Amino acid sequence: MKEGMEGFPVLKVQGEGRNTARDMVATEFPLTIILNEEELTTLLCTPKDLEYLAAGFLASSGFIEGREEIKGIIIDDERGMVRVETKETKEIDRELLSRRYPQAISHINSGLKVKQGQVFSLMDKFQGLSPLFRITGGVHSAALCSEHEILAHSDDIGRHNALDKVFGRCILEDISTDGRIMITSGRVSQEVLLKVAMRKISIILSISAPTDMAVKLAAAFSITLIGFARGRSMNIYTESWRVVAR
């Protein structure tokens, strides 16, 4: 069985025709995150890169800041649990689970500039990366990039999980996110914008649409927000000086 998907029988209807076939469907896996013996939450996710997801979720929610705080991560696939232990155990602030601004976010000062041809080329690479999407049509992808290449990539049935997996990998493998580009297949809502702002991303690039709040927050933090990046076109909503013609 392929990772993150399962085959099911399906009746394919096309016009007046009907054929039975077998199709791959994205797997939905409940993962309970346990921090220092205390159950935090259960995420529905794609069952791969679970240590990245756990680290990224904890960082995005404000429970941890960096790898040096983590003592160990134990994945229990069978029971759908991941146990994270930190070196110092402080009392868990459950309010973090429902707060929108988990920590202070600073203005993005990065002077990063990319050529618009480089942006299209990163999008091409990104779209060639996700076999899970190509096969199931049912997952989101996210990737951290420099101007030239993709540095870390993940996919997941949840668009937030895909981002958290990328950030979790960056945390665990010491990949700096500062001044980088994040590509996402999903819509850019205020929660997505805040998540990338927390990790000091300079440019967020989405195949989909942004919301009004995402546009306003991107302007407030000086993040370049690009939507509808498809083929050789894109819409730049904020800080367009970072994308130069040539």
Added chain:
Amino acid sequence: MKEGMEGFPVLKVQGEGRNTARDMVATEFPLTIILNEEELTTLLCTPKDLEYLAAGFLASSGFIEGREEIKGIIIDDERGMVRVETKETKEIDRELLSRRYPQAISHINSGLKVKQGQVFSLMDKFQGLSPLFRITGGVHSAALCSEHEILAHSDDIGRHNALDKVFGRCILEDISTDGRIMITSGRVSQEVLLKVAMRKISIILSISAPTDMAVKLAAAFSITLIGFARGRSMNIYTESWRVVAR
């Protein structure tokens, strides 16, 4: 200003060209739901049909079952709050907010059958219905249908909200959902499947992909699950006897 959207300046890049324009972006609005003076949750949503969203959210979460329990719904647009009062006030079970199976779900016995041409025709009508999607490209839609026509339709930046708005309208306006068809633009996850199962929907029809858990639960409850319904084609994953060739 149009409902649920706002205009923003945008730099449109196409190939090597660059043009400034003004584009409509979907509005993201925080709505706090207050049940009998107690704050339950804050949803990020499209600010229209808020009374439907409140009623649908309360029903989907298991706080109410029908319209007869509701004494009043007061929308406070300015402060982003909706206050729902019920006739009887019982202690609020906050566990309902995080539970996946808010109530017992029974097997769907409906003998509903539709012709595949009718399904395509409903999809055509559905796709013509959402001006917010056509203009912003950034919202989800949901619609309750009989074999012949669309009975209730809503859109929202959240795919769960769009479904809850349709169910809320059905509750407030006494439209039966029993044995009906639900169309959604969003992916069908286990949470979506459970939500439609609770309201006794017979057929769920999506433009997007299902997850493995949605397919398994649809089989368990005898719901017809259709995915990738686009143009004149669709994939029927379960209970395909409800869709007849002619």
